[in-house]
Amino acid sequence: MKKLEGKVIVITGAAMGLGLSTAVECAKEGAKLVLVDYNDQALGEAKSQLSAEFPDAGIMIITADVSDESQVKAYVDQTFSAFGRIDGFYNNAGIEGKQAKLADYDMESFKKVVDINLMGVYYGMRYVIPIMQSQKSGRIVNATSVGGIRGVLNEGPYVASKHAVSGLTKTAALEYAQDGILVNAIAPGAILTPMVEEAFKQMNPQDPKQAEEAFSQQNPSKRLGLPVEVAKLVVFLMSDDCAYVNGQIIAIDGGQSNAY
Template sequence: MKPLAQKAIIITGAGMGLGLATALEAAARGARLCLVDYNEDALKQAAAGIQQQYADAEVITVKADVSNEEDVKSYVNATLKAFGTIDGLYNNAGIEGKQAPLTEYDLEVFKKVIDINLMGVYFGLKHVIPHMQQKQYGRIVNVASVGGIRGVMNQTPYVATKHAVSGITKNAALEYARYGINTNAIAPGAILTPMVAGAFKQVNPADPKAAETEYAQANPSKRLGLPEEVARVVCFLLSDDASYVNGQTLAIDGGQSNSY
Protein backbone atom coordinates (compact mmCIF):
# COMPACT_ATOMS: atom_id res chain seq x y z
CA MET A 1 0.00 0.00 0.00
CA LYS A 2 1.23 3.52 -0.76
CA PRO A 3 2.47 5.33 2.38
CA LEU A 4 -0.02 8.22 2.14
CA ALA A 5 -2.91 6.22 0.67
CA GLN A 6 -6.25 7.97 1.26
CA LYS A 7 -4.69 10.55 3.60
CA ALA A 8 -6.42 13.92 3.18
CA ILE A 9 -3.66 16.53 3.16
CA ILE A 10 -3.81 20.32 2.89
CA ILE A 11 -0.84 22.01 1.22
CA THR A 12 -0.58 25.80 1.40
CA GLY A 13 1.49 27.70 -1.14
CA ALA A 14 0.92 24.76 -3.49
CA GLY A 15 1.05 26.79 -6.70
CA MET A 16 4.80 26.53 -7.18
CA GLY A 17 8.13 25.80 -5.51
CA LEU A 18 8.26 23.58 -2.43
CA GLY A 19 4.48 23.34 -2.11
CA LEU A 20 4.02 22.09 -5.68
CA ALA A 21 6.93 19.63 -5.42
CA THR A 22 5.41 18.19 -2.24
CA ALA A 23 1.96 18.02 -3.81
CA LEU A 24 3.39 15.93 -6.68
CA GLU A 25 5.27 13.63 -4.30
CA ALA A 26 2.24 13.24 -2.01
CA ALA A 27 0.02 12.41 -5.01
CA ALA A 28 2.56 9.75 -6.04
CA ARG A 29 2.25 8.33 -2.51
CA GLY A 30 -1.54 8.13 -2.73
CA ALA A 31 -2.70 11.24 -0.85
CA ARG A 32 -5.93 13.15 -1.46
CA LEU A 33 -5.01 16.80 -1.75
CA CYS A 34 -6.40 20.23 -0.99
CA LEU A 35 -4.11 22.70 -2.75
CA VAL A 36 -4.18 26.27 -1.40
CA ASP A 37 -2.61 29.38 -2.89
CA TYR A 38 -3.51 33.04 -3.41
CA ASN A 39 -2.20 32.88 -6.97
CA GLU A 40 -5.18 31.38 -8.81
CA ASP A 41 -3.39 30.79 -12.11
CA ALA A 42 -0.52 28.96 -10.43
CA LEU A 43 -3.02 26.93 -8.45
CA LYS A 44 -4.92 25.84 -11.58
CA GLN A 45 -1.69 24.92 -13.36
CA ALA A 46 -0.49 22.94 -10.34
CA ALA A 47 -3.72 20.94 -10.14
CA ALA A 48 -3.70 20.28 -13.88
CA GLY A 49 -0.06 19.12 -13.73
CA ILE A 50 -0.79 16.71 -10.90
CA GLN A 51 -3.87 15.35 -12.61
CA GLN A 52 -1.86 14.87 -15.81
CA GLN A 53 0.78 12.77 -14.02
CA TYR A 54 -1.57 10.98 -11.63
CA ALA A 55 -4.94 10.54 -13.32
CA ASP A 56 -6.46 8.88 -10.22
CA ALA A 57 -5.38 11.62 -7.83
CA GLU A 58 -8.18 13.33 -5.89
CA VAL A 59 -7.33 17.02 -5.90
CA ILE A 60 -9.28 20.12 -4.95
CA THR A 61 -8.05 23.72 -5.08
CA VAL A 62 -8.95 26.65 -2.84
CA LYS A 63 -7.89 30.20 -3.61
CA ALA A 64 -6.97 31.61 -0.20
CA ASP A 65 -4.58 34.03 1.44
CA VAL A 66 -3.16 32.26 4.50
CA SER A 67 -2.76 35.57 6.35
CA ASN A 68 -6.55 36.04 6.26
CA GLU A 69 -8.27 33.98 8.96
CA GLU A 70 -11.57 33.75 7.04
CA ASP A 71 -9.70 32.37 4.02
CA VAL A 72 -8.06 29.78 6.27
CA LYS A 73 -11.48 28.70 7.57
CA SER A 74 -12.59 28.37 3.95
CA TYR A 75 -9.77 25.97 2.99
CA VAL A 76 -10.44 23.89 6.11
CA ASN A 77 -14.16 23.70 5.33
CA ALA A 78 -13.55 22.87 1.67
CA THR A 79 -11.27 19.97 2.67
CA LEU A 80 -13.83 18.60 5.12
CA LYS A 81 -16.57 18.91 2.51
CA ALA A 82 -14.52 17.12 -0.17
CA PHE A 83 -12.83 14.41 1.90
CA GLY A 84 -14.74 14.31 5.21
CA THR A 85 -11.53 14.54 7.21
CA ILE A 86 -8.08 16.17 7.51
CA ASP A 87 -5.08 13.91 8.13
CA GLY A 88 -2.23 16.23 7.27
CA LEU A 89 -1.31 19.89 6.94
CA TYR A 90 1.75 21.18 5.11
CA ASN A 91 1.86 24.76 6.38
CA ASN A 92 4.20 25.96 3.65
CA ALA A 93 3.09 29.32 2.18
CA GLY A 94 5.62 32.03 2.93
CA ILE A 95 7.43 35.02 1.48
CA GLU A 96 10.96 36.33 1.79
CA GLY A 97 10.22 40.06 1.91
CA LYS A 98 12.78 42.61 0.76
CA GLN A 99 16.48 42.54 1.56
CA ALA A 100 17.55 45.52 3.71
CA PRO A 101 19.43 46.20 6.95
CA LEU A 102 17.32 46.09 10.12
CA THR A 103 17.20 49.85 10.72
CA GLU A 104 16.20 50.60 7.13
CA TYR A 105 13.60 47.86 6.73
CA ASP A 106 10.28 49.02 5.25
CA LEU A 107 7.65 48.69 8.00
CA GLU A 108 4.82 47.64 5.69
CA VAL A 109 6.91 44.83 4.21
CA PHE A 110 8.03 43.83 7.72
CA LYS A 111 4.39 43.49 8.84
CA LYS A 112 3.43 41.61 5.68
CA VAL A 113 6.18 39.03 6.27
CA ILE A 114 4.87 38.54 9.84
CA ASP A 115 1.26 38.27 8.61
CA ILE A 116 2.05 35.57 6.06
CA ASN A 117 4.97 33.62 7.56
CA LEU A 118 3.84 33.63 11.19
CA MET A 119 0.11 34.41 11.34
CA GLY A 120 -0.56 32.23 8.28
CA VAL A 121 1.07 29.26 10.01
CA TYR A 122 -0.75 30.04 13.26
CA PHE A 123 -4.18 30.30 11.58
CA GLY A 124 -3.58 26.97 9.84
CA LEU A 125 -2.79 25.28 13.16
CA LYS A 126 -5.67 27.01 14.94
CA HIS A 127 -8.31 25.83 12.48
CA VAL A 128 -6.97 22.40 11.52
CA ILE A 129 -5.96 21.04 14.94
CA PRO A 130 -9.50 20.87 16.42
CA HIS A 131 -10.54 18.47 13.61
CA MET A 132 -7.44 16.34 14.14
CA GLN A 133 -8.09 16.37 17.88
CA GLN A 134 -11.57 14.97 17.28
CA LYS A 135 -10.22 11.98 15.38
CA GLN A 136 -7.13 11.67 17.59
CA TYR A 137 -4.81 11.74 14.58
CA GLY A 138 -2.85 14.31 12.64
CA ARG A 139 0.45 15.02 10.95
CA ILE A 140 1.57 18.64 10.57
CA VAL A 141 4.68 20.03 8.91
CA ASN A 142 5.40 23.74 9.26
CA VAL A 143 7.99 25.44 7.08
CA ALA A 144 10.74 27.27 8.91
CA SER A 145 14.15 27.78 7.24
CA VAL A 146 17.87 27.75 7.96
CA GLY A 147 16.91 31.37 8.72
CA GLY A 148 14.90 29.85 11.60
CA ILE A 149 18.08 28.38 13.08
CA ARG A 150 20.59 31.19 12.49
CA GLY A 151 20.71 34.78 11.22
CA VAL A 152 20.73 35.79 7.55
CA MET A 153 22.10 39.21 6.57
CA ASN A 154 19.46 41.78 5.58
CA GLN A 155 16.46 39.52 6.25
CA THR A 156 15.32 40.51 9.75
CA PRO A 157 11.56 39.81 9.48
CA TYR A 158 12.13 36.58 7.56
CA VAL A 159 14.57 35.33 10.21
CA ALA A 160 12.32 36.49 13.06
CA THR A 161 9.25 34.73 11.62
CA LYS A 162 11.10 31.53 10.80
CA HIS A 163 12.48 31.32 14.38
CA ALA A 164 8.87 31.87 15.49
CA VAL A 165 7.69 28.98 13.29
CA SER A 166 10.19 26.71 15.01
CA GLY A 167 8.87 27.91 18.38
CA ILE A 168 5.19 27.51 17.53
CA THR A 169 6.01 23.98 16.29
CA LYS A 170 7.44 23.04 19.70
CA ASN A 171 4.36 24.36 21.47
CA ALA A 172 1.88 22.63 19.18
CA ALA A 173 3.84 19.38 19.68
CA LEU A 174 3.69 19.73 23.47
CA GLU A 175 0.03 20.69 23.63
CA TYR A 176 -1.42 18.19 21.12
CA ALA A 177 0.84 15.11 21.15
CA ARG A 178 -1.62 13.43 23.56
CA TYR A 179 -4.27 13.60 20.81
CA GLY A 180 -2.13 11.69 18.32
CA ILE A 181 -1.08 14.86 16.52
CA ASN A 182 2.58 15.24 15.53
CA THR A 183 3.82 18.71 14.63
CA ASN A 184 7.25 19.16 13.11
CA ALA A 185 9.01 21.83 11.08
CA ILE A 186 11.50 21.70 8.26
CA ALA A 187 14.35 24.14 7.82
CA PRO A 188 15.35 24.16 4.16
CA GLY A 189 18.58 25.80 3.07
CA ALA A 190 18.67 27.44 -0.35
CA ILE A 191 16.47 25.32 -2.60
CA LEU A 192 16.06 26.27 -6.25
CA THR A 193 12.50 27.67 -6.34
CA PRO A 194 11.02 30.91 -7.76
CA MET A 195 11.40 32.51 -4.29
CA VAL A 196 15.13 31.85 -4.18
CA ALA A 197 15.59 32.95 -7.78
CA GLY A 198 13.96 36.24 -6.71
CA ALA A 199 16.38 36.55 -3.77
CA PHE A 200 19.41 36.15 -6.05
CA LYS A 201 17.97 38.88 -8.29
CA GLN A 202 17.79 41.18 -5.27
CA VAL A 203 21.37 40.38 -4.18
CA ASN A 204 22.87 40.89 -7.66
CA PRO A 205 20.37 42.37 -10.14
CA ALA A 206 22.99 42.51 -12.90
CA ASP A 207 24.09 38.89 -12.53
CA PRO A 208 21.78 36.69 -10.38
CA LYS A 209 23.62 33.55 -11.57
CA ALA A 210 26.84 34.87 -9.97
CA ALA A 211 24.99 35.34 -6.67
CA GLU A 212 23.70 31.77 -6.93
CA THR A 213 27.17 30.35 -7.60
CA GLU A 214 28.67 32.29 -4.70
CA TYR A 215 25.92 31.08 -2.36
CA ALA A 216 26.37 27.46 -3.45
CA GLN A 217 30.13 27.66 -2.78
CA ALA A 218 29.46 28.50 0.87
CA ASN A 219 27.42 25.29 1.27
CA PRO A 220 29.36 22.19 2.42
CA SER A 221 27.63 20.25 -0.40
CA LYS A 222 28.69 22.93 -2.94
CA ARG A 223 25.26 23.03 -4.52
CA LEU A 224 21.74 24.26 -3.88
CA GLY A 225 18.96 21.82 -3.04
CA LEU A 226 16.15 20.67 -5.30
CA PRO A 227 12.45 20.98 -4.40
CA GLU A 228 12.08 17.20 -4.75
CA GLU A 229 14.72 16.68 -2.05
CA VAL A 230 12.55 18.66 0.35
CA ALA A 231 9.30 17.03 -0.82
CA ARG A 232 10.51 13.52 0.03
CA VAL A 233 11.35 14.53 3.62
CA VAL A 234 8.02 16.32 4.05
CA CYS A 235 6.12 13.25 2.83
CA PHE A 236 8.05 11.13 5.33
CA LEU A 237 7.08 13.50 8.16
CA LEU A 238 3.45 13.42 6.97
CA SER A 239 3.46 9.61 7.04
CA ASP A 240 3.18 7.07 9.84
CA ASP A 241 6.86 6.19 9.38
CA ALA A 242 7.47 9.36 11.43
CA SER A 243 4.97 8.40 14.15
CA TYR A 244 7.31 9.21 17.08
CA VAL A 245 8.97 12.32 15.62
CA ASN A 246 7.44 15.37 17.26
CA GLY A 247 8.36 19.02 17.82
CA GLN A 248 11.51 18.85 15.69
CA THR A 249 12.88 21.41 13.26
CA LEU A 250 14.69 19.32 10.69
CA ALA A 251 17.32 21.03 8.53
CA ILE A 252 17.33 20.08 4.84
CA ASP A 253 20.31 22.12 3.79
CA GLY A 254 23.24 19.99 2.65
CA GLY A 255 24.87 20.61 6.05
CA GLN A 256 24.83 24.43 5.77
CA SER A 257 23.42 25.14 9.24
CA ASN A 258 26.40 23.38 10.86
CA SER A 259 28.99 25.76 9.43
CA TYR A 260 30.06 29.05 10.97
Protein backbone atom coordinates in the same frame (compact mmCIF):
# COMPACT_ATOMS: atom_id res chain seq x y z
CA MET B 1 1.56 -0.21 -0.33
CA LYS B 2 1.98 3.49 -1.01
CA LYS B 3 3.07 5.62 1.96
CA LEU B 4 0.12 8.04 1.96
CA GLU B 5 -2.59 5.83 0.45
CA GLY B 6 -5.99 7.53 0.90
CA LYS B 7 -4.69 10.18 3.30
CA VAL B 8 -6.14 13.68 2.90
CA ILE B 9 -3.28 16.16 2.72
CA VAL B 10 -3.68 19.96 2.64
CA ILE B 11 -0.77 21.96 1.23
CA THR B 12 -0.63 25.77 1.34
CA GLY B 13 1.54 27.67 -1.11
CA ALA B 14 1.01 24.71 -3.43
CA ALA B 15 1.07 26.49 -6.78
CA MET B 16 4.85 26.40 -7.19
CA GLY B 17 8.17 25.71 -5.51
CA LEU B 18 8.32 23.40 -2.50
CA GLY B 19 4.53 23.18 -2.18
CA LEU B 20 4.05 21.98 -5.76
CA SER B 21 6.97 19.59 -5.60
CA THR B 22 5.55 18.11 -2.38
CA ALA B 23 2.12 17.80 -4.00
CA VAL B 24 3.70 15.69 -6.75
CA GLU B 25 5.47 13.38 -4.26
CA CYS B 26 2.30 13.05 -2.11
CA ALA B 27 0.25 12.17 -5.21
CA LYS B 28 2.83 9.49 -6.14
CA GLU B 29 2.28 8.03 -2.65
CA GLY B 30 -1.50 7.82 -3.08
CA ALA B 31 -2.68 10.94 -1.17
CA LYS B 32 -5.87 12.89 -1.80
CA LEU B 33 -4.77 16.50 -2.21
CA VAL B 34 -6.16 19.90 -1.33
CA LEU B 35 -3.96 22.63 -2.80
CA VAL B 36 -4.24 26.18 -1.43
CA ASP B 37 -2.60 29.30 -2.85
CA TYR B 38 -3.41 32.96 -3.50
CA ASN B 39 -2.00 32.82 -7.01
CA ASP B 40 -5.13 31.75 -8.81
CA GLN B 41 -3.58 31.26 -12.23
CA ALA B 42 -0.55 29.27 -11.06
CA LEU B 43 -2.85 27.15 -8.88
CA GLY B 44 -5.00 26.27 -11.89
CA GLU B 45 -1.89 25.32 -13.86
CA ALA B 46 -0.68 23.16 -10.97
CA LYS B 47 -4.02 21.35 -10.90
CA SER B 48 -3.90 20.68 -14.67
CA GLN B 49 -0.34 19.35 -14.40
CA LEU B 50 -1.11 17.10 -11.44
CA SER B 51 -4.51 15.85 -12.64
CA ALA B 52 -2.98 14.78 -15.97
CA GLU B 53 -0.25 12.82 -14.18
CA PHE B 54 -2.31 11.53 -11.23
CA PRO B 55 -5.98 11.21 -12.26
CA ASP B 56 -6.84 9.34 -9.01
CA ALA B 57 -5.53 12.02 -6.63
CA GLY B 58 -8.94 13.79 -6.50
CA ILE B 59 -7.19 17.14 -6.53
CA MET B 60 -9.13 20.05 -5.10
CA ILE B 61 -7.82 23.60 -5.38
CA ILE B 62 -8.80 26.52 -3.15
CA THR B 63 -7.76 30.10 -3.74
CA ALA B 64 -6.99 31.71 -0.38
CA ASP B 65 -4.61 34.18 1.21
CA VAL B 66 -3.20 32.52 4.34
CA SER B 67 -2.69 35.88 6.04
CA ASP B 68 -6.48 36.40 6.17
CA GLU B 69 -7.98 34.41 9.04
CA SER B 70 -11.44 34.17 7.47
CA GLN B 71 -9.97 32.74 4.26
CA VAL B 72 -8.01 30.18 6.28
CA LYS B 73 -11.15 29.12 8.14
CA ALA B 74 -12.92 28.87 4.77
CA TYR B 75 -10.27 26.59 3.18
CA VAL B 76 -10.29 24.32 6.23
CA ASP B 77 -14.12 24.20 6.29
CA GLN B 78 -14.24 23.50 2.54
CA THR B 79 -11.74 20.66 2.93
CA PHE B 80 -13.68 19.14 5.82
CA SER B 81 -16.97 19.38 3.89
CA ALA B 82 -15.42 17.60 0.91
CA PHE B 83 -13.37 14.90 2.66
CA GLY B 84 -14.56 14.74 6.29
CA ARG B 85 -11.01 14.65 7.62
CA ILE B 86 -7.49 16.09 7.35
CA ASP B 87 -4.64 13.62 7.86
CA GLY B 88 -1.71 15.83 6.92
CA PHE B 89 -1.19 19.58 6.78
CA TYR B 90 1.87 21.11 5.09
CA ASN B 91 1.70 24.69 6.37
CA ASN B 92 4.07 25.90 3.69
CA ALA B 93 3.00 29.26 2.19
CA GLY B 94 5.54 31.98 2.85
CA ILE B 95 7.39 34.93 1.37
CA GLU B 96 10.94 36.14 1.75
CA GLY B 97 10.22 39.88 1.66
CA LYS B 98 12.60 42.59 0.59
CA GLN B 99 16.25 42.44 1.53
CA ALA B 100 17.30 45.36 3.73
CA LYS B 101 18.97 45.99 7.08
CA LEU B 102 16.62 46.18 10.06
CA ALA B 103 16.68 49.95 10.57
CA ASP B 104 16.00 50.49 6.85
CA TYR B 105 13.07 48.07 6.63
CA ASP B 106 9.77 49.76 5.80
CA MET B 107 7.02 48.88 8.26
CA GLU B 108 4.45 47.81 5.69
CA SER B 109 6.79 45.21 4.18
CA PHE B 110 7.84 44.03 7.65
CA LYS B 111 4.22 43.47 8.69
CA LYS B 112 3.40 41.69 5.44
CA VAL B 113 6.16 39.12 6.00
CA VAL B 114 4.97 38.50 9.56
CA ASP B 115 1.29 38.33 8.54
CA ILE B 116 1.97 35.64 5.94
CA ASN B 117 4.85 33.65 7.45
CA LEU B 118 3.79 33.69 11.10
CA MET B 119 0.06 34.50 11.28
CA GLY B 120 -0.71 32.38 8.19
CA VAL B 121 0.94 29.37 9.83
CA TYR B 122 -0.79 30.06 13.14
CA TYR B 123 -4.27 30.46 11.58
CA GLY B 124 -3.75 27.19 9.72
CA MET B 125 -2.92 25.30 12.92
CA ARG B 126 -5.76 27.01 14.79
CA TYR B 127 -8.39 25.61 12.41
CA VAL B 128 -6.80 22.27 11.44
CA ILE B 129 -5.89 21.11 14.96
CA PRO B 130 -9.51 20.68 16.24
CA ILE B 131 -10.26 18.42 13.25
CA MET B 132 -7.17 16.32 13.96
CA GLN B 133 -8.06 16.23 17.67
CA SER B 134 -11.48 14.80 16.86
CA GLN B 135 -9.80 12.12 14.68
CA LYS B 136 -7.18 11.46 17.36
CA SER B 137 -4.56 11.56 14.60
CA GLY B 138 -2.79 13.98 12.31
CA ARG B 139 0.50 15.31 11.05
CA ILE B 140 1.46 18.95 10.75
CA VAL B 141 4.61 20.07 8.97
CA ASN B 142 5.34 23.78 9.30
CA ALA B 143 7.65 25.70 6.99
CA THR B 144 10.45 27.30 8.90
CA SER B 145 13.95 27.81 7.46
CA VAL B 146 17.61 27.84 8.34
CA GLY B 147 16.54 31.44 9.04
CA GLY B 148 14.37 29.93 11.81
CA ILE B 149 17.51 28.59 13.49
CA ARG B 150 20.15 31.23 12.69
CA GLY B 151 20.39 34.91 11.79
CA VAL B 152 20.55 35.88 8.11
CA LEU B 153 21.87 39.25 6.93
CA ASN B 154 19.28 41.62 5.42
CA GLU B 155 16.32 39.34 6.18
CA GLY B 156 15.23 40.54 9.66
CA PRO B 157 11.44 40.04 9.38
CA TYR B 158 11.84 36.75 7.54
CA VAL B 159 14.20 35.45 10.24
CA ALA B 160 11.95 36.74 13.03
CA SER B 161 8.86 35.13 11.50
CA LYS B 162 10.64 31.81 10.93
CA HIS B 163 12.02 31.72 14.49
CA ALA B 164 8.44 32.30 15.64
CA VAL B 165 7.24 29.37 13.52
CA SER B 166 9.92 27.20 15.14
CA GLY B 167 8.55 28.26 18.54
CA LEU B 168 4.93 27.55 17.60
CA THR B 169 5.97 24.13 16.31
CA LYS B 170 7.68 23.14 19.57
CA THR B 171 4.76 24.35 21.67
CA ALA B 172 2.07 22.73 19.50
CA ALA B 173 3.99 19.44 19.67
CA LEU B 174 3.83 19.55 23.47
CA GLU B 175 0.18 20.55 23.60
CA TYR B 176 -1.26 18.01 21.14
CA ALA B 177 0.92 14.87 21.30
CA GLN B 178 -1.68 13.21 23.53
CA ASP B 179 -4.27 13.76 20.81
CA GLY B 180 -2.23 11.70 18.37
CA ILE B 181 -0.98 14.78 16.48
CA LEU B 182 2.68 15.13 15.56
CA VAL B 183 3.89 18.66 14.76
CA ASN B 184 7.29 19.18 13.16
CA ALA B 185 8.92 21.87 11.04
CA ILE B 186 11.33 21.65 8.17
CA ALA B 187 14.15 24.16 7.91
CA PRO B 188 15.46 24.23 4.34
CA GLY B 189 18.65 25.99 3.36
CA ALA B 190 18.75 27.37 -0.19
CA ILE B 191 16.55 25.19 -2.39
CA LEU B 192 16.20 26.18 -6.04
CA THR B 193 12.61 27.52 -6.26
CA PRO B 194 11.10 30.76 -7.63
CA MET B 195 11.57 32.32 -4.15
CA VAL B 196 15.30 31.66 -4.11
CA GLU B 197 15.73 32.75 -7.73
CA GLU B 198 14.12 36.06 -6.71
CA ALA B 199 16.52 36.31 -3.73
CA PHE B 200 19.53 35.93 -6.05
CA LYS B 201 18.11 38.73 -8.23
CA GLN B 202 17.94 40.98 -5.14
CA MET B 203 21.51 40.07 -4.14
CA ASN B 204 23.00 40.72 -7.58
CA PRO B 205 20.53 42.32 -10.01
CA GLN B 206 23.14 42.45 -12.80
CA ASP B 207 24.22 38.82 -12.48
CA PRO B 208 21.92 36.59 -10.35
CA LYS B 209 23.80 33.48 -11.55
CA GLN B 210 26.93 34.83 -9.84
CA ALA B 211 25.00 35.14 -6.55
CA GLU B 212 23.76 31.56 -6.97
CA GLU B 213 27.29 30.27 -7.61
CA ALA B 214 28.67 32.14 -4.56
CA PHE B 215 25.89 30.67 -2.40
CA SER B 216 26.57 27.15 -3.65
CA GLN B 217 30.28 27.45 -2.92
CA GLN B 218 29.57 28.41 0.73
CA ASN B 219 27.61 25.19 1.21
CA PRO B 220 29.52 22.11 2.45
CA SER B 221 27.77 20.12 -0.32
CA LYS B 222 28.79 22.76 -2.93
CA ARG B 223 25.30 22.89 -4.41
CA LEU B 224 21.79 24.13 -3.73
CA GLY B 225 19.05 21.74 -2.67
CA LEU B 226 16.37 20.41 -5.01
CA PRO B 227 12.64 20.80 -4.28
CA VAL B 228 12.12 17.04 -4.62
CA GLU B 229 14.64 16.44 -1.80
CA VAL B 230 12.52 18.58 0.53
CA ALA B 231 9.30 16.97 -0.74
CA LYS B 232 10.53 13.49 0.20
CA LEU B 233 11.27 14.66 3.75
CA VAL B 234 7.74 16.07 4.04
CA VAL B 235 6.28 12.79 2.75
CA PHE B 236 8.21 10.92 5.45
CA LEU B 237 6.93 13.28 8.17
CA MET B 238 3.33 12.81 6.91
CA SER B 239 3.61 9.03 6.69
CA ASP B 240 3.13 6.24 9.23
CA ASP B 241 6.90 5.56 8.97
CA CYS B 242 7.28 8.64 11.16
CA ALA B 243 5.63 7.83 14.48
CA TYR B 244 7.86 9.27 17.21
CA VAL B 245 9.43 12.41 15.73
CA ASN B 246 7.65 15.36 17.34
CA GLY B 247 8.40 19.03 17.89
CA GLN B 248 11.55 18.92 15.80
CA ILE B 249 13.01 21.63 13.57
CA ILE B 250 14.61 19.51 10.87
CA ALA B 251 17.29 21.23 8.81
CA ILE B 252 17.58 20.16 5.18
CA ASP B 253 20.46 22.23 3.93
CA GLY B 254 23.41 20.08 2.86
CA GLY B 255 24.96 20.64 6.29
CA GLN B 256 25.18 24.43 6.02
CA SER B 257 23.58 25.29 9.36
CA ASN B 258 26.43 23.51 11.16
CA ALA B 259 29.06 25.81 9.66
CA TYR B 260 30.31 29.05 11.18
